[in-house]
Amino acid sequence: MTERFYTTSTAFLEALAEAGVPYIFANLGSDHPGLIEALAQARADGRDKDLPKLIVCPHEMVALSAAHAAALVSGKPQAVIVHVDCGTQNLGGAMSNAMRGRAPVLVFAGAAPYTMHDELPGSRNEYIHWIQDVHDQRGIVRGYVKYDNEIRTGRNVKQLVHRALQIAASEPAGPVYLVGPREVMEQPLDPAAVDPSGYRPVEPAALTAEVANEIARALATARKPLIITGHLGRDPEAVPKLVELADLLAIPVIESGPVRVNFPADHPMHRGWQFTTSEQNPLLAEADVVLIVDSDIPYIPSNNKPSPDAAIYVVDIDPLKYGMSLWHVPARRSAAANSKVALAQIAAAVQENGFDPDLVEARRTEVTAAHDAQRTALDALERPADGVITPRYLTACVRDLLADEDALVLTEAITNFQVVAEHLQASKPGSLMGSGGSSLGWSGGGAVGAKLVSPERTVVSLVGDGTFLFSVPSAVHWVARRYGTPTLTVIYDNRGWRAVKQSTLGVHPAGAAAAADDFNASFEPEADLPAIAAAAGGAFAATVDDPAELPSVLKDALAAVHGGRSAVVAVHLPRAQGSE
Numbered sequence: 007m008t009e010r011f012y013t014t015s016t017a018f019l020e021a022l023a024e025a026g027v028p029y030i031f032a033n034l035g036s037d038h039p040g041l042i043e044a045l046a047q048a049r050a051d052g053r054d055k056d057l058p059k060l061i062v063c064p065h066e067m068v069a070l071s072a073a074h075a076a077a078l079v080s081g082k083p084q085a086v087i088v089h090v091d092c093g094t095q096n097l098g099g100a101m102s103n104a105m106r107g108r109a110p111v112l113v114f115a116g117a118a119p120y121t122m123h124d125e126l127p128g129s130r131n132e133y134i135h136w137i138q139d140v141h142d143q144r145g146i147v148r149g150y151v152k153y154d155n156e157i158r159t160g161r162n163v164k165q166l167v168h169r170a171l172q173i174a175a176s177e178p179a180g181p182v183y184l185v186g187p188r189e190v191m192e193q194p195l196d197p198a199a200v201d202p203s204g205y206r207p208v209e210p211a212a213l214t215a216e217v218a219n220e221i222a223r224a225l226a227t228a229r230k231p232l233i234i235t236g237h238l239g240r241d242p243e244a245v246p247k248l249v250e251l252a253d254l255l256a257i258p259v260i261e262s263g264p265v266r267v268n269f270p271a272d273h274p275m276h277r278g279w280q281f282t283t284s285e286q287n288p289l290l291a292e293a294d295v296v297l298i299v300d301s302d303i304p305y306i307p308s309n310n311k312p313s314p315d316a317a318i319y320v321v322d323i324d325p326l327k328y329g330m331s332l333w334h335v336p337a338r339r340s341a342a343a344n345s346k347v348a349l350a351q352i353a354a355a356v357q358e359n360g361f362d363p364d365l366v367e368a369r370r371t372e373v374t375a376a377h378d379a380q381r382t383a384l385d386a387l388e389r390p391a392d393g394v395i396t397p398r399y400l401t402a403c404v405r406d407l408l409a410d411e412d413a414l415v416l417t418e419a420i421t422n423f424q425v426v427a428e429h430l431q432a433s434k435p436g437s438l439m440g441s442g443g444s445s446l447g448w449s450g451g452g453a454v455g456a457k458l459v460s461p462e463r464t465v466v467s468l469v470g471d472g473t474f475l476f477s478v479p480s481a482v483h484w485v486a487r488r489y490g491t492p493t494l495t496v497i498y499d500n501r502g503w504r505a506v507k508q509s510t511l512g513v514h515p516a517g518a519a520a521a522a523d524d525f526n527a528s529f530e531p532e533a534d535l536p537a538i539a540a541a542a543g544g545a546f547a548a549t550v551d552d553p554a555e556l557p558s559v560l561k562d563a564l565a566a567v568h569g570g571r572s573a574v575v576a577v578h579l580p581r582a583q584g585s586e
């Protein structure tokens with residue numbers, strides 16, 4: 007007969023379940039006996055279905071990346087448990103990605119015990135309890151979370167968990183961080199219920215009627231209006247609202263940041279993607295009215311900007327970008343609003359105020375022709391070059407492979423981000439996703455999290471070779487096999503860090519590094535990247551050089567995934583540095 011306890015740890019887990027958190031992505035340690043015991047007791051009592059399922063992650067980067075993707079795909083906040091200060095530090099760049107990607111995730115870390123003579127259950131009894139007693143554990147992540155707090159008593163732990171999740175899920179969503187020392191997590195309690203319905207996320211904000219009318223009038227009377235968006239597609243339901251407005255007035259749309267389906271690629275008003283684009287976009291230069299909706303970086307002004315005479319409007323849940331020290335768009339009006347709500351308001355105001363149909367129809371013809379020409383030009387580039395697989399050809403092969411799949415593509419293709427968007431031509435809202443951040447390696451854990459919450463979908467990651475290594479692939483593929491989350495990974499394998507080379511060329515185009523092709527960006531000698539996944543998780547592994555073989559290898563890999571086994575295919579592209 008084992009002892010039975012109800013502790014802060016039990017209440018913490020119950021609160022997560024009450025809030026609808028399905029998974030805890032965990033990397034455990036000496037700070038977690040209370041949680042481990044509570045989970046084991048629940049299993050012994052047959053109550054484990056009432057608590058979130060714990061997914062063991064052998065690296066914290068994988069845990070938080072998985073939680074990030076799971077939260078965004080499912081629309082439900084997720085939880086991560088890590089080990090005191092060192093596990094928190096190992097979250098590393100995944101924390102920055104979760105912040106920039108607006109992922110509602112509660113991260114819990116234990117903290118060193120604060121008693122050492124066995125005064126309380128959980129008191130120090132291990133060597134490392136002294137080493138892990140640091141000045142400011144919460145400070146490690148404070149710049150990246152919306153809220154951080156310490157659980158000081160089990161008596162209000164449920165309140166803290168629900169409040170933290172309410173803050174995480176309210177727009178702009180983002181990670182939150184709680185710590186709990188061992189003694190607190192071991193504190194015996196009487197069970198207490200908290201009504202989670204009192205902790206709903208804040209309701210979406212609308213435009214004032216005055217601003218909705220002004221934007222509607224400006225767009226309706228513009229000669230060359232333009233819409234720029236970057237992450238509106240985080241909410242797939244916002245996409246049809248943007249389509250409605252673009253259709254109504256025949257407004258061309260540019261996606262700045264090619265990691266979401268913000269606007270269907272096959273829509274005649276789609277006029278292309280921007281990323282680190284070095285040329286001036288003529289549409290932006292010529293536009294007389296620009297509506298920027300949900301975009302963190304609408305353009306890079308050093309080489310691509312609107313006309314000084316353009317009337318610019320910004321609609322964004324965070325139009326001032328509080329999380330960025332330097333940011334400015336010379337907007338006539340900036341409004342903090344939810345894009346789905348705001349776009350419907352603007353479209354309704356256009357309908358009400360009326361517009362010139364001749365002007366709109368003439369523009370529709372013109373923009374549609376430009377869209378078609380753009381598509382034709384891109385299609386013509388989808389060929390291998392002299393027996394070499396190009397990123398565009400590879401992406402076209404992936405697109406064709408997925409034509410009949412309910413696919414969710416995670417993109418971390420780095421210098422091929424824009425190429426992926428241009429040739430994947432994703433048009434279904436919610437079918438393309440990036441981390442939203444800049445810390446490489448998100449898609450490894452991300453694929454696991456996405457597949458866990460959408461097992462019916464075919465999850466595919468398109469990643470750079472450097473990015474594959476950042477993702478801690480050994481941990482990713484161990485988790486994937488253990489929890490049955492088979493996905494396909496396609497490595498855009500230029501055998502180096504092409505981005506690092508490009509950044510150097512961007513500043514020193516004629517420097518010594520350029521003259522000698524000496525960028526410290528080569529991955530010679532080459533590692534067998536797919537073999538890492540095979541060793542760690544039994545994945546199907548292949549490397550492809552020959553363009554003619556590529557479609558059939560991808561097909562075999564996808565068949566392996568459908569058979570329940572992950573697959574990793576490295577596709578050799580022209581080298582990032584050095585010649586073949």
Ligand SMILES: Cc1ncc(C[n+]2csc(CCOP(=O)(O)OP(=O)(O)O)c2C)c(N)n1
Nearest residue numbers: 420421445446470471472473502503504505
């Ligand atoms: C965690 C992290 N470390 C370093 C970088 C800097 N960085 C940006 S792109 C890049 C190279 C990525 O290589 P790869 O995935 O092979 O893509 P490629 O540049 O070859 O297209 C690096 C190292 C980063 N963004 N994140």
Ligand SMILES: [Mg+2]
Nearest residue numbers: 470471502503
């Ligand atoms: Mg590379």
